[in-house]
Amino acid sequence: MPSLFGDVISTFMGVPKATEPKATDAEVVVSGVPFDLACSGRSGARMGPNAIRQSTANLIWEGKRWPWDFALQDRLKVCDAGNVDYAYGEPESLVDNLETHANRWLKAGKKMLTLGGDHYISLPLLRAHAREHGPLALIHFDAHTDTYEQGTRFDHGTIFYHALKEGLVVPEHSLQIGIRTSYDRHNHPYEVLDANWVNDHGSAAVLERIRARVGHHPAYISLDIDGLDPAYAPGTGTPVCGGMSTDLMLKVIRGMVGMALVGMDVVEVNPAYDHGDITSLAAATLGLEFLYTLAASKNT
Template sequence: MPSLFGDVISAFMNVPRESDPKASDAEVVVSGVPFDLACSGRAGTRMGPNAIRQATANLIWEGKRWPWDFALEERLNVCDAGNLDYAYGEPESLVDNLEGHAERWLAAGKKMLTLGGDHYISLPLLRAHAREHGPLALIHFDAHTDTYEQGTRFDHGTIFHHALKEGLVVPEHSLQIGIRTSYDRQNHPYEVLDADWVNDHGPKAVLERIRARVGHHPAYISLDIDGLDPAFAPGTGTPVCGGMSTDLMLKVLRGMVGMELVGMDVVEVNPAYDHGDITSLAAATLGLEFLYVLAAGKRVWRVVDPRQ
């Protein structure tokens, strides 16, 4: 079935378009998942991947991106696999196709940056990553814990409950950052750095907690754009005031150089509720920062690992 959206996208940062994992020399693949059938708030995140890619037009000109001392293409080969094909209106098709898509790229030795779409897409992605790397440390930026048990089978608010039940994540190595909605604090399986604590203590303290919690465990980053305050990301389905600034989140992400990061998704961008592409630009910038973190980490790896 041809993609409903694949013919109108541009590649993330104008990187090469690739469809065959085995034939590609890319180290990281960017994929879009235009899916929003699991959302409980405002629909429209199916348009997120295209909007994020288009927003990278504001980032391409920079060359060596501040504050890094190198251009991305000097250290990291990246490709864009386009948008996932699935039978629109059938969530089972989304799950099967996304798991298969991720497994093929991961089996070829690639890392993934995936653009949503609503947050439900993280569950099939975690399944594929856990098959490749084993149970993962989860670094989760969000206004909501997404650990609610009362949701339906396809629900963007239950994904990290199911991920835990399926053994995809290791809770003692996982954190949820920026939370500012209710959850069961007495029985919650993950460490939570709530939005008040994060905003009061700043990026250095957040990074100290992340590194202490995750250690050297393989880690997956799931970044819901509503982890940002609506002042910085108005275009999302369930905005909650009191969140992180884009600057703070970038500094936290930037500080993860050298960690064993195996993949990242950026989800819940809903461009219909934005003006001036503020949210799409924030998501594109955060995704690009992840790529720079991976590129900078290659240099660290070569220094500390005598086998290289």
């Protein structure tokens, strides 16, 4: 087991570092994207990737993570490619570099867990994943739909509008979960399970809708940490009360074993607004749960 004060501080769960896809036998690569130039609320999400990695010091000691009956490293090989470089102040360079980075790892047959950064990073990631797997089912956790047509070229609130226009996602196989801000309910392209419905019906009902909607289609999970209620994730740029609990979201991700999951991002962690590291710990735990879900799916 890696030292709590050694590699775990610089990589997710202390997994080995790797920069060349063909030089590692890892099945999943963790990457960080320290970018927040597309946010409309409080900036600071560029600090999210490293804060999430550091929070895994609270998780690594478990060995076998509850309630799983195996240790992750016994079933899944994971590496950490560090943070994606770009020219600060130039969003175009982020888009180009992130797509290139994702293309390299996906073409090598790897799956990706990507740590944000603001939610705009999902658009380049979806482009790369759709290039490799075809149009995707989107499983999107958020307080906001991020389907707004207005906005600038680089805007974390328009990503799933552009993803649809670019043919990256298949709306009839996609869901948005935990939504609790306004949207056009009569002309909305995605199925929405709003926060009231989710909190009233629970994880089993949410999973039933996810499986019915997604089926066997290749699926990408995009998890905005503000899908959680601010009580569970105060450190985010656009907090909205009335969201999901960490327990509920973990149960939903855990319940996706056996689905055709191709990648996940966890975004909008803004550690400056959370003095107790609650948000980065939640993000780290949710990302780790995704890895366990992939590992468990190998035996289904």
